[in-house]
Amino acid sequence: MAIDVNIKKQLTEKHRHFQLNVQFQADSDFLVLFGPSGAGKSLTLQSIAGLITPEQGNIKINNSVLFDSETHVNIPVHCRNIGYLPQNYALFPHLTVADNIGFGLKKLWQWKLSHAEKQRVHNIMSLFEIATLAHSFPRSLSGGQQQRVALARALVCKPSLLLLDEPFAALNPLLRTKMRNELLQIQKLFQVPVVIITHDQADVDAFGETVIVIDDGKAQQICAYKEQLRETPALSVTNLMWANNSALN
Numbered sequence: 001m002a003i004d005v006n007i008k009k010q011l012t013e014k015h016r017h018f019q020l021n022v023q024f025q026a027d028s029d030f031l032v033l034f035g036p037s038g039a040g041k042s043l044t045l046q047s048i049a050g051l052i053t054p055e056q057g058n059i060k061i062n063n064s065v066l067f068d069s070e071t072h073v074n075i076p077v078h079c080r081n082i083g084y085l086p087q088n089y090a091l092f093p094h095l096t097v098a099d100n101i102g103f104g105l106k107k108l109w110q111w112k113l114s115h116a117e118k119q120r121v122h123n124i125m126s127l128f129e130i131a132t133l134a135h136s137f138p139r140s141l142s143g144g145q146q147q148r149v150a151l152a153r154a155l156v157c158k159p160s161l162l163l164l165d166e167p168f169a170a171l172n173p174l175l176r177t178k179m180r181n182e183l184l185q186i187q188k189l190f191q192v193p194v195v196i197i198t199h200d201q202a203d204v205d206a207f208g209e210t211v212i213v214i215d216d217g218k219a220q221q222i223c224a225y226k227e228q229l230r231e232t233p234a235l236s237v238t239n240l241m242w243a244n245n246s247a248l249n
């Protein structure tokens with residue numbers, strides 16, 4: 001997947017200002033956005049998803065323009081064919097697991113899912129081993145189960161890109177390792193490019209084909225992480241950042 005992001009947005013709340021000014025280009029099927037809290041990672045992901053609108057710039061995926069302030073292109077969220085998993089999974093508490101997953105398939109005017117769509121929901125629940133939870137509500141699910149439901153909901157529409165905002169943050173360390181492996185399998189199975197936000201070096205090691213370090217609203221650095229890791233096995237994003245900062249000084 002070729003991704004080209006060049007966006008600017010000023011966010012103001014009372015006397016607090018945040019300037020998002022992110023530019024990066026990458027060609028990778030697993031892109032990691034890494035950086036400290038409050039750096040602008042989620043805002044970048046939300047801009048790609050179409051949930052927030054930058055003031056200036058453009059966003060292109062495989063040369064298809066999702067947003068361009070100059071030509072006034074702004075493809076609506078529901079037409080971008082992007083699966084998005086927010087930090088808290090955002091499952092609808094009043095809908096069952098099956099209805100949460102099916103929600104992604106419903107058109108605005110549609111009251112009920114067709115037989116084929118119901119079958120699709122069933123198939124993806126079987127794939128994610130959550131079919132027995134079909135009639136349960138999110139409040140009665142474990143963290144790992146909630147995450148599976150959210151992933152199934154994001155993937156049921158066969159998105160052409162999957163955006164994951166710290167998908168493992170709420171899970172215990174043992175479950176994190178398991179879900180990392182599952183995500184790698186899912187990516188292969190669905191052949192969907194993934195952009196993932198993380199603070200966790202272990203995620204970078206597992207997924208970081210290409211890493212974009214975002215800090216203070218800017219993409220500070222872009223690197224082909226796996227390639228560099230082969231050359232320097234003790235590499236971490238932190239020492240990579242440190243090495244580059246030293247080289248700059």
Ligand SMILES: Nc1ncnc2c1ncn2[C@@H]1O[C@H](COP(=O)(O)OP(=O)(O)OP(=O)(O)O)[C@@H](O)[C@H]1O
Pocket residue numbers: 011012013018035036037038039040041042043044
């Ligand atoms: N609607 C908003 N209005 C004003 N400021 C905002 C708004 N949304 C986010 N911000 C600010 O923008 C900055 C970047 O937020 P963002 O959520 O992108 O950070 P992040 O890098 O994803 O952090 P974390 O890793 O903690 O989730 C933060 O300082 C945040 O407070």
